[in-house]
Amino acid sequence: MSNELTITPENIHQYCKDHSTPPSDELIALVPATQAHAPKVAHMQVGHLEGSFLALLTKLIGAKNTLEFGTFTGYSSLAVAEALPKNGRVTTLDRDPKATALAKEFWKKSIHGDKIELILGDARETVKKLELQILSGERPEYDLSFIDADKSGYEYYFEASLKLVRKGGAILVDNVLWSGRVLNPEDSSDHTIHQFNEKIKTDKRVEKIMLPLRDGITMMIKL
């Protein structure tokens, strides 16, 4: 049994992984290292299949600058960094110095690690600064935003992404199926994710598709 969070049957998930391009050695090593570092929350890591999906999408849209809400131990940041050109950059936001210390340790082992910029702090505050820097021309707009931090912040991060991502760029939101609990929401986090999904459904500023990949991912284009 793997520790991966997935709503598809585990054997199907495994079959999909077995028929996809394998991850790098650094990404493979980051899985047991995360399990050792944070066994109770290691399932937060996007893992091989979703990581490969993010990487392939990054290449498909020719992304150069990407934004990420929720670094944790750095798996998704590194998967995307590997897919970026040499002068590409992942800006990743988190407020946890311990988990991100492990991330930095692993990024250093990769030739793609120097493409990753970690900004520590509450992502709600950090995005305000990023917006000012983009407005002043200090930073380019982002080609892709991946939302994977606290679920209560999803609406805020989505609105922020609409300001920070270029027209035609991609916005991705993780865990939108919330282990299937969005079908019969009970606790407050179930309701938060379901309400967010309902809002996105009718939002005319984006074209979207919700995919049953791992714990559910909604992929959008900013119109």
Ligand SMILES: C[S@@+](CC[C@H](N)C(=O)[O-])C[C@H]1O[C@@H](n2cnc3c(N)ncnc32)[C@H](O)[C@@H]1O
């Ligand atoms: C699901 S994990 C991210 C997993 C990561 N994408 C990966 O592939 O390993 C969510 C992360 O969001 C961070 N987080 C939660 N609320 C935050 C906030 N308000 N500001 C910044 N980071 C936050 C947590 O510290 C945690 O590391």
